[in-house]
Amino acid sequence: MSTDTSTHDHTATATATATAPEHTPRMNWAQNAPEVYKAVYALEVAARKGLDPALVELVKIRASQLNHCAFCLDMHTKDAIAAGESVERIVLLATWEESRHFYTERELAAVELTEAVTVLTDGFVPDEVYEKAAKHFDEKELTQLIAVIATINVWNRFGVTSRLVPGHYTPGMHKNG
Template sequence: MQSRLDAQKTSPAAYDAMLGLEAFLCKASKLEPSLLELIKMRASQINGCAFCLDMHSKDARAQGESEQRLYTLSAWREAPFFTDRERAALEWTEALTLITEGHAPDDVYERVKHYFSPEELVNITLAIITINGWNRIAIGFRYIPGEYQPGAHK
């Protein structure tokens, strides 16, 4: 596979806008870094984004995430390694990433709102929107996985 183009070099202002969303999520959203990485990993699994899976598995491990949780993330419903709060976030991630399969069903929303404040729910939704955007950039322009190192994008 060969990369099609470098979005950062081609449209720096647009890329900086995406980086602004990331900066907000990492610095001002008050969401746990481990939760953000789980959201990024799960959406990237659903979307089949190898570049983002490579990046966020490395970032998660650098932050202390266990291999066990990363390996079982796609089966989070059956795996006993996730908290109820994480499960709610993962269910919301799936509902918003697979939007054509039910348009964020009411029952999922009712479950997720019990674990997050309204502000946190907005911020988690923004995290889901952002990773889905990054997935589409990486997939569309065929970013090549494997070379990313944690801390390189900060």
Template sequence: MTTPHEHGPRMNIWKVVPQVYRGMAAFQAAAAEGLDPVIAELVKIRASQLNKCAFCIDMHLNDARKMGESQLRLDLVGAWEEAPGLYTEKEQAALALTEAITRLDGGTPQGHFVPDAVYERAAKNFDETELAHLISQIIAINAWNRFQVATRAVPASLQQSEPR
């Protein structure tokens, strides 16, 4: 079977440090409480795209499809701002916040912050508890992405069959 990296995966970090996996799983579960599952998947997909985490993109696209998400919305999540009417205002606010937190560049070379306008847009669409969960979810997926990218985790779809 072909792997996406010349040398294949580096390690299965979760077998080496299972206590870290348990901690991440607990954090993920707490972050997801009370958050709309569709928004949670869109956030996970978009952050994973930005972080170039093939493992997580594959997983969350599959999860979203199982939830009944349309292929068109999944195809265009990376260009959500250019797809008028396809995503609700609440979803757009979540995706904008995802991009700002994932990039932490403030939109400028001098940045390294989440712009007030992005935060305020999210705060208008989510109550305080939802917003806290959304921020936590964004941080959780960024952490998962970094573990998977650092260890070159192979997407499940590539483990199951030869790539097309």
């Protein structure tokens, strides 16, 4: 078996088995539609104002897990770790309902709202989920939080549809993206 990891930065996790080859992105949507990219980026910057950056990263990670966006998941887990978030809390976020004791009630309310807004299973955000979030966030913060959730969902949809390749992001590469 080959141990060639030249196309990946897996120095910390290299094993005796070769990794699957990277897929090729379908397109470079940011290059093809720079005005759209800039507009979503501006929304991103505006949406997070006034919110705790650590909370924002948890929201982005959870939405990216739900949307199966490997590129955004790679980016936001790295950003969260660089900002001091624990690996344990990031890993357990996928099972937050069973590992609630790792998160504050405020974080749990934000994560639950993230799921409701991201999935929209029943076509709406349940009143109980919204009211729980409203107990932990004032109206301005709640508005900003919903904007962050909507924005990461936009990024996820571009990432998944265009098949952006995860694994090459370094924290700080995109100042606010």
